[in-house]
Amino acid sequence: MSKTREQLISQIAEELKILGSGQVLSIEDRAKIEDVIEPVMAELTTRDIIGGIDLSAIPLEFFIPLGQIIARHAAIPFGMTDQEMQVYVANAASAEARILAMTLPRATGQRAQPEYM
Secondary structure (H helix, E strand, O other), X not given: OEEOHHHHHHHHHHHHOOOOOOOOOOHHHHHHHHHHHHHHHHHHHHOOOOOOOOOOOEEHXXXXXXXXXXXXXXXXXXXXXXXXXXXXXXXXXXXXXXXXXXXXXXXXXXXOOXXXX
């Protein structure tokens, strides 16, 4: 199962607490979020945090952490306070650590077989 880019945008708006119950995201607010998605994804790929994610089919395990990371960058144009920004920065750092933990290779516990030349 996976989530879509539209669902990611809604998740980011929810993380930023810019929507009231039952409200629809304005065109301007949506544009502010859209403007940071691709640059943040490019940065995450360059930093080897995560790469190759198709935003039309985001794996569930990456959905919330990605929303938190992108929300940290999207918060700037929304004029968040310093205290709010500290929360977004902490959430994004935690999300990056969770993604890394999910993507790092794990030891199998099996002994490597030597290759003779």
